[in-house]
Amino acid sequence: MYAYKEILTLENPQQLNLSQPLPFLKGKKVEVLIIVEDDIDETTYILQNQDLMQQIALSEQTFQQKIGYRPTKEELNEIVGI
Numbered sequence: 001m002y003a004y005k006e007i008l009t010l011e012n013p014q015q016l017n018l019s020q021p022l023p024f025l026k027g028k029k030v031e032v033l034i035i036v037e038d039d040i041d042e043t044t045y046i047l048q049n050q051d052l053m054q055q056i057a058l059s060e061q062t063f064q065q066k067i068g069y070r071p072t073k074e075e076l077n078e079i080v081g082i
Helices: 037-048 050-064 073-079
Strands: none
Touching: 037 050
């Protein structure tokens, strides 16, 4: 596992320029967490709440194993606003 933290202001929201290169290898799975300044209080609350973090971890496991809840087509359309 590799941890890196940098706070920056984006000039172009389509491009992210970090102060140092990250040691990613081609074909490796990478998880990225982007926190927008406006949401920092809510994000900090979630990251510091052990119960919520456990729920997120369990959700990730069930998603990867394809055993979690699967919404219906109608529910998906409602979620994405179609």
